[in-house]
Amino acid sequence: MDEKKLIDSAKKGDERAFAALFQENYPFLVKYLIKITMNSHIAEEIAQGTMAKCVEKIHLYNGNAKFSSWLISIATNLYIDQLRKQKHEQNWQKDESARRKLQWQLESRKEEWTDALTALGKLAPAARVSIVLKHYYGYSYDEIGRFLNISPGTVKSRVHHGLLTVRKELAADGGSEKISSRRPAGK
Template sequence: MSELSDQAIVRQVLAGDVSAFTHLVDRYQRVVYNAAFRITSNQQDAEDVTQTVFLKVYENLRLYNSKYRFYSWMYRIAINEALNQQAKRRKKTSADVETVAEPLAEDRTYEKIELEQQVQEAIYRLDPGDRALVVLKHFQGFSYDEIGFILDLPVRKVKSRLYTARQRLKEELIQAKVSG
């Protein structure tokens, strides 16, 4: 994978080296897919969202303002796409929530898998906007400021909604008897 900075890769692509875009795909397809999956809870939707996000990133690269982190800008597109995709599905019940079937690794017990499934279901029961907040904070590790930029929300609101979302998750998980 390229060690060039995101900004340098963006400059290469804008200068006409379309192949340099591959580095951005390699660098970020996994995190974009993860964010999309956590929000849509559907593998096919997450794939579609990821593909659309990179296409939009490519097509709008000249509109990218380098005073922001490329990563944050791309996430802004990704979260919007995932929320829109999820909105199209509407009224999807928790019974539709997907988990990813993977071979059982050494460090993976059935209890852990069950817990992750319950967490995913609890997240999916959150309001879509709050779900995005939890994903950005806990699965992607963004700061309050970055989340504010990505979601176009004031930091004060980011905090209050995140706190409330966690409170709701706590209640959901206690109800599911997984809080320990």
């Protein structure tokens, strides 16, 4: 069954169709969340929260945007709400240990943790979300603004300043040279 039919059935209360829709989009959602949260545990938690929210709000989905984009907008807002609720001090320590865990997970798969990931992890979450949505997923400033309920100008400024911060961080670490010298031969 194609996505549109699944969505129509899900709106009519068909749980099997809903489940199929989620099953199809789950890896995409978790992959997105791991990039913006840099924490595998929180990514899983928010992915499940997103699906729960989606069950409640499916009647509001009008089909203008792709279903995966709709999931991304719900997930992003849940993540931002969660950040607001948490205390700043505790956040920093938790983020740091979660990043180390992620690094270990990546390295155990024989993949290298790059300086760009460290720099991205140190960025403010709002800037990280904007950069990932703009430069990894290719959303426009207008679309990101709609996801985050902010103006496209604010998104543009977050992306620009975020990139400058990452660039500075990479330059301080001798980033570009280090990364290119560490790349395995043949890539």
